[in-house]
Amino acid sequence: xxxxxxxxPRRPLxxxxxxxxxxxxxxxxxxxxxxxxxxVNRILVWGLFGIGFDILFGYTGLLSxxxxxxxxxxxxxxxxxxxxxxxxxxxxxxxxxxxxxxxVGYLVGLxxxxxxxxxxxxxxVAIAEVFYFVEFNPLADWTGGENGLxxxxxxxxxxxxxxxxxxxxxxxxxxxxxxxxVGIAIALRIVxxxxxxxxxxxxxNPLRTAAVGHNVHGYKLAAFVIAAAYAGLAGGxxxxxxxxxxxxxxxxxxxxxxxxxxAIGGRGMLFGPLAGAALWLFxxxxxxxxxxxxxxxxxVLGLVFVVLVVFLREGILGxxxxxxxxxxxxxxxxxxxxxxxAGTPTRPPAATPAPSRExxxxxxxxPIMQTISxxxxxxxxxxxxxxxxxxxxxEVRGIIGPNGAGKTTFFRMLTCEVLPTAGxxxxxxxxxxxxxxxxxxxxxxxxxxxxxxxxxxxxxxENVTIAALAALRGKFRLDLMRRLSDISGxxxxxxxxxxxxxLAGRRDTPVAQLAYGEKRRLEIGLALASSPSLLLxxxxxxxxxxxxxxxxxxxxxxxxxxxxxxxxxxxxxxLFELAERITVLQEGRVLAEGRPADIKANTRVQEAYxxxxxxxxx
Amino acid sequence: xxxxxxxxxxxxxxxxxxxxxxxxxxxxxxIYGTLGVLNLAHGxxxxxxxxxxxxAYQASGSFVVAVVAGTLxxxxxxxxxxRVIVRHFYxxxxxxxxxxxxxxxxVFVETVRWLFSSESKTVSPPAALAxxxxxxxxxxxxxxxxxxxxxxxxxxxxxxxxYRTRLGMIVRAGIEDAMMVDCLGINVDxxxxxxxxxxxxAAGFAGIVNAPIVSLTPEVxxxxxxxxxxxxxxxxxxxxxxxxxxxxxxxxxISLTSMVNPxxxxxxxxxxxxxxxxxxxxxxxxxxxxx
Numbered sequence: 062x063x064x065x066x067x068x069x070p071r072r073p074l075x076x077x078x079x080x081x082x083x084x085x086x087x088x089x090x091x092x093x094x095x096x097x098x099x100x101v102n103r104i105l106v107w108g109l110f111g112i113g114f115d116i117l118f119g120y121t122g123l124l125s126x127x128x129x130x131x132x133x134x135x136x137x138x139x140x141x142x143x144x145x146x147x148x149x150x151x152x153x154x155x156x157x158x159x160x161x162x163x164x165v166g167y168l169v170g171l172x173x174x175x176x177x178x179x180x181x182x183x184x185x186v187a188i189a190e191v192f193y194f195v196e197f198n199p200l201a202d203w204t205g206g207e208n209g210l211x212x213x214x215x216x217x218x219x220x221x222x223x224x225x226x227x228x229x230x231x232x233x234x235x236x237x238x239x240x241x242x243v244g245i246a247i248a249l250r251i252v253x254x255x256x257x258x259x260x261x262x263x264x265x266n267p268l269r270t271a272a273v274g275h276n277v278h279g280y281k282l283a284a285f286v287i288a289a290a291y292a293g294l295a296g297g298x299x300x301x302x303x304x305x306x307x308x309x310x311x312x313x314x315x316x317x318x319x320x321x322x323x324a325i326g327g328r329g330m331l332f333g334p335l336a337g338a339a340l341w342l343f344x345x346x347x348x349x350x351x352x353x354x355x356x357x358x359x360x361v362l363g364l365v366f367v368v369l370v371v372f373l374r375e376g377i378l379g380x381x382x383x384x385x386x387x388x389x390x391x392x393x394x395x396x397x398x399x400x401x402x403a404g405t406p407t408r409p410p411a412a413t414p415a416p417s418r419e420x421x422x423x424x425x426x427x428p429i430m431q432t433i434s435x436x437x438x439x440x441x442x443x444x445x446x447x448x449x450x451x452x453x454x455x456e457v458r459g460i461i462g463p464n465g466a467g468k469t470t471f472f473r474m475l476t477c478e479v480l481p482t483a484g485x486x487x488x489x490x491x492x493x494x495x496x497x498x499x500x501x502x503x504x505x506x507x508x509x510x511x512x513x514x515x516x517x518x519x520x521x522x523e524n525v526t527i528a529a530l531a532a533l534r535g536k537f538r539l540d541l542m543r544r545l546s547d548i549s550g551x552x553x554x555x556x557x558x559x560x561x562x563x564l565a566g567r568r569d570t571p572v573a574q575l576a577y578g579e580k581r582r583l584e585i586g587l588a589l590a591s592s593p594s595l596l597l598x599x600x601x602x603x604x605x606x607x608x609x610x611x612x613x614x615x616x617x618x619x620x621x622x623x624x625x626x627x628x629x630x631x632x633x634x635x636l637f638e639l640a641e642r643i644t645v646l647q648e649g650r651v652l653a654e655g656r657p658a659d660i661k662a663n664t665r666v667q668e669a670y671x672x673x674x675x676x677x678x679x
Numbered sequence: 680x681x682x683x684x685x686x687x688x689x690x691x692x693x694x695x696x697x698x699x700x701x702x703x704x705x706x707x708x709x710i711y712g713t714l715g716v717l718n719l720a721h722g723x724x725x726x727x728x729x730x731x732x733x734x735a736y737q738a739s740g741s742f743v744v745a746v747v748a749g750t751l752x753x754x755x756x757x758x759x760x761x762r763v764i765v766r767h768f769y770x771x772x773x774x775x776x777x778x779x780x781x782x783x784x785x786v787f788v789e790t791v792r793w794l795f796s797s798e799s800k801t802v803s804p805p806a807a808l809a810x811x812x813x814x815x816x817x818x819x820x821x822x823x824x825x826x827x828x829x830x831x832x833x834x835x836x837x838x839x840x841x842y843r844t845r846l847g848m849i850v851r852a853g854i855e856d857a858m859m860v861d862c863l864g865i866n867v868d869x870x871x872x873x874x875x876x877x878x879x880x881a882a883g884f885a886g887i888v889n890a891p892i893v894s895l896t897p898e899v900x901x902x903x904x905x906x907x908x909x910x911x912x913x914x915x916x917x918x919x920x921x922x923x924x925x926x927x928x929x930x931x932x933i934s935l936t937s938m939v940n941p942x943x944x945x946x947x948x949x950x951x952x953x954x955x956x957x958x959x960x961x962x963x964x965x966x967x968x969x970x
Contacts, residue, residue, distance in 0.1 A: 124773075124774045172956065175956050175957075175960055176956065176960060179717040179777070179916075180912065180916070182717065182777055183717070183908035183909075183912055184908075184912060184952070186904075186905055187905055187909050187912070187948075187949055187952060190905045190945055190949075191945045191949040193945075194944070194945040195942075197942070198940075198941070198942025198943070199942050199943065199946075317781065321778075321782070324778050356797075359785065359792075360785075360786065360789035360790060360793055362785075363782055363789050364786055366782040366785065367764070367782035367786060370778045370779045370782055371767070371779065
C-alpha cells in the first residue's frame with residue numbers, strides 16, 4: 062500500500078537511466094505513432110510543472126488549486142527579461158523566472174499554509190485568481206495585459222566548439238527533454254531524502270509528525286517552494302515553446318488542468334503528471350482532429366476524468382503499479398510455497414535493556430518534570446485544577462484515576478499540545494510552558510498516544526524512520542540531496558527500536574496490515590525512536606489481550622531502566638507492578654500520591670473507585 | 680470621478696452582490712458543514728440555475744416561471760449528484776472529493792456550452808421590476824433593488840428551515856458532529872441527500888435571479904465560486920450567519936473597490952481574506968474544530 066519504498070539505493074539510478082533512455086528514444090519512436098512534435102513538447106512542459114506539484118500533492122498531501130499563479134510568475138518574469146528587457150541569456154532568464162516563482166511561492170505559502178485541508182484548497186484558488194487580475198490590470202504595462210508577451214526567443218547553447226540552436230518542434234525537443242530529465246533526477250533525490258520521508262509523514266499524519274519533533278509548517282512551506290520553483294521553470298519553458306507568453310497561463314483553468322493530469326496519471330510517483338498530460342493532450346488532439354468533435358472535446362475529457370476519479374483512484378500509473386504488484390505477489394507466493402513459510406512470525410518484545418542515549422536523562426538528577434499549580438479550564442469545566450506534580454529523573458511513575466479525572470488533559474499539557482489556563486511546567490528545570498510540541502520533543506519529552514497516531518500507509522520501518530530522523534537531524538533541515546543511508550546512526554537506531562518493540566520481523570509490513578497489539582507496540586516505538594529522556598505513555602495497555610499485556614509490561618520495564626517514564630493506565634495490577642510511585646487524579650485534582658502499597662491501602666482512593674459508602678462521588 | 684450618488688449606488692450594488700454571495704455561500708457552507716464535502720461544482724450549479732431558468736424563460740416568456748424552473752432544476756441536479764456520485768466519496772479522502780466535484784464542474788460547464796454555445800444569453804427582468812427607480816438624490820435600476828429584497832426573503836426562508844425545523848436542527852447538529860447524529864438513529868443518508876439538494880437549490884436560485892443583472896455565459900460560475908470561497912473563509916466554515924456576514928463584506932469590498940479601480944477588486948478581497956486569516960484563522964463567526 063505504501064506509495065513507494067524509501068530505502069532502495071539502486072532504484073533511483075535505474076529510474077533515472079530508464080527515463081534518459083526513454084527521452085532519447087522518444088523522437089525516433091513517437092513520430093511512428095503519429096505524435097506531433099509540438100504536442101510532445103507541451104507534454105514535457107506539463108510533466109515538468111507536475112513534478113513539483115506531485116511533491117506538494119502526492120507526497121505532502123497538499124492539494125493546491127493555485128499553481129497557475131507560480132507558473133505564470135515564472136513564465137512572465139523570464140519572458141519579460143527576454144523580450145522587453147532585452148536580456149540575452151535564455152537559460153539564465155529561465156532560472157531567474159524560477160527563482161522569482163520560488164520567492165513568490167514562499168510568500169503565498171506563508172498565507173495559504175495557515176490552514177489545512179479544504180481551507181488550503183480554497184485559499185490557493187483565491188490567491189491564484191488575484192494573480193490573474195493583477196496580471197491583467199495593475200501590471201498590464203509589464204505583462205502586456207491580455208496580449209501577453211510575444212517574441213520570446215528560442216534557446217541556443219554555445220558549447221565552445223559549436224553552438225546548438227533549439228528552434229521549434231523536434232529541434233526544440235532536446236532542450237525540453239534535458240530540462241525534464243534534470244527536473245526528474247533532482248526530484249528523485251528529494252523524495253528519497255530525509256525531507257522526502259518527512260513529507261510523506263506529513264501527508265499521513267501531520268499531528269504525529271509534529272509530535273515526534275519535526276517542524277511541520279517549515280517542511281510544508283519547503284514543499285510549496287519546491288513546487289513553485291518547478292512551476293516557475295515550466296512557465297518559462299512555455300514561453301520558449303510558444304515563442305509567446307500567453308496570459309492564459311495565469312487562469313484557474315491552468316491550475317485545474319494540472320490537478321486533472323496529476324490525478325489521471327497517478328499521484329505520488331513523480332511520473333504521474335507526465336502520463337496524465339500525455340493522455341490529456343493526445344486525447345485532445347485526437348478528439349478534435351480525427352473525431353472532429355470540435356469544442357465538445359472538453360466535455361468528453363471531463364467525463365473521462367470523472368470516471369477515472371470514481372473507479373481508478375490511484376490513476377493510470379497507480380493502476381499499473383497495483384496490477385504489477387498483484388502479479389508479483391502471486392508469483393512470490395508460488396515460489397515461497399515450496400520453500401519456507403512466507404513472512405517471519407512476529408517476535409515477542411525483546412527483553413534486552415535499551416542502551417543509554419545522548420539525552421537519556423542520565424546527565425540529569427533531581428526532578429526532571431515539575432508542574433506548579435497547573436490548571437486547565439474548558440469553558441466552565443475545570444479539567445485540571447492547581448496540580449502540583451514532580452517526577453525525579455530515572456523514576457517510573459504511574460497515574461491512575463477514574464474516567465474524566467483529567468489524566469489525558471494533564472498529559473496534553475505536559476507535552477505542550479494544549480496551553481494551560483494557568484500554572485507552570487518545568488522540564489529539567491526549564492520553563493517549557495507555552496512552547497510547542499515539536500520543540501518540547503526536541504528537548505527530550507514525548508508521548509505515546511491513547512488512540513494510535515501512526516503513519517498508516519507507510520511500512521513499520523518507515524514509521525520508525527520518521528521519528529528517528531527528528532532525533533538525528535533536529536526539527537528542520539533542508540538536506541534535500543542527502544541519502545537516508547548517509548545519515549549515521551539511522552539504521553542502527555531504527556533497527557534497535559524495532560528489536561525493542563518486537564517488530565523487527567514486520568519491518569516491511571504496511572501499518573494498515575498490522576494486528577492491534579502490534580500497532581500499540583509501534584505506537585510506543587515511535588515515541589522511543591526519538592529517544593526521549595522523559596517518556597509519557599497514555600494507556601499503553603488499552604485494548605490488549607492478557608498475553609499482550611504481560612509482554613508489553615515486560616517491554617515497558619526494560620524501557621524504564623534507562624529513562625524516566627510516566628504511565629497512565631486503567632490496568633492497576635500492571636501499573637502497580639511497573640511503577641515505583643503512583644499519583645491518583647480525581648476530578649482534576651491530585652487525590653493521593655505514594656508507593657503502590659500505600660495507594661492500595663488508601664481509603665480515599667478506594668472510595669473514588671468504588672463509589673464509597675459515605676456517599677462520595679464516583 | 681467619485682461623486683456622492685455614485686458612491687451610494689455602488690453601496691447598493693455591493694449590497695445586491697453581497698446578498699447573492701451570501702445565498703450561494705450558505706449553500707456551500709451547509710453542504711460542507713454537514714457532509715464534509717467541499718463542492719467545487721457549486722459555481723457550476725449557480726451557472727446551471729441561470730441556464731435552466733433561461734430555457735424556461737424562452738419557452739414561457741415568464742420570469743417567475745424561469746425562477747421556479749431554475750430553482751427546481753437545481754434541486755433535482757443536487758439530489759441526483761449526491762445520490763449517484765458524491766455519496767460514494769464520503770469515506771474517501773478530502774482530495775478525492777475535491778477532484779470529483781471539480782470534474783463534475785467541468786462536465787456541467789461543457790454540457791451547457793454544447794447545448795447553448797458560448798455566446799452570452801440574457802434574461803429580462805419582469806416588466807414590473809424593469810426600469811429605474813428615483814431615490815430622490817439618485818436613480819437606481821429597479822431590478823437590483825428588488826434583488827436585495829428577493830434574496831433577503833430567500834435567506835430568511837433558509838434561516839427558518841435551518842433554525843426552526845426538525846430538519847434544520849439535524850443539519851446544525853450534523854455540522855457539529857455528524858457521527859453522533861448517525862448514532863442517534865437519524866437516517867443520515869436521506870438528510871445528506873436533502874441537504875445537498877437544498878444547497879444546490881440555493882445556488883440555482885441565485886443563478887437565475889442574477890441572470891438579468893449579468894448576462895449568462897458558461898463560465899459565469901467560475902468567478903462566483905472563487906468569491907464564494909473567500910466569503911466562506913472570511914465568515915467561517917459551517918456558519919450560516921458567517922456566510923451572510925462574509926457575503927455582505929465581500930460584496931461591498933468588490934463593489935467599492937471597483938468604483939476606484941476595477942483591477943484592484945480582487946486584490947482588496949484577497950487582502951481582506953488574508954487579514955481575517957491572520958487575526959482570526961477560523962473565520963469571523965466560525966467555531967473551533969470545524970475543519
